[in-house]
Amino acid sequence: MLKRTFVGLLRSFEQTGEKARDPLLKTKYYKLSKDQLWDEVTAVLKKTPGYKLLHEVKNVGEIVAERRTMMGRTQDITITLFAINPMKSAVDIYSASRGSLGDLGSNYRTILDLYKQLDRKLAPYKINE
Secondary structure, eight states, X not given: OHHHHHHTTTOOEEEOBTTOSSGGGBOEEESSOHHHHXXXXXXXXXXXXXEEEEEEXXXXXXXXXXXXXXXXXXXXXXXXXXXXXXXXXXXXXXXXXXXXXXXXXXXXXXXXXXXHHHHHHTGGXXXXX
């Protein structure tokens, strides 16, 4: 975590993906259709305090949310859902802080928090890749 804080001095965004160096930032896969995963992800965001849903485009698979940090900065979070096949879907998250300076690792912690909540709720459907 200390490394992420130092990286966050300069960088004010974080994202997950297939080729992420950090294993905690790898794309997450679930044995659910994209529509079922959509319902679960939106339910998690609506129930989690501090997150505000701004925009949802179901046919594209994109959810845009907003979150305020303890320091008062606003984070813009984009969650993208992909259908791999009819019964397998993936989730990627991009989080960026508004403002000029770095985020001190808060975007990294936000992504890990969202992934942890999704993994807890969708544990029976998680695929380890």
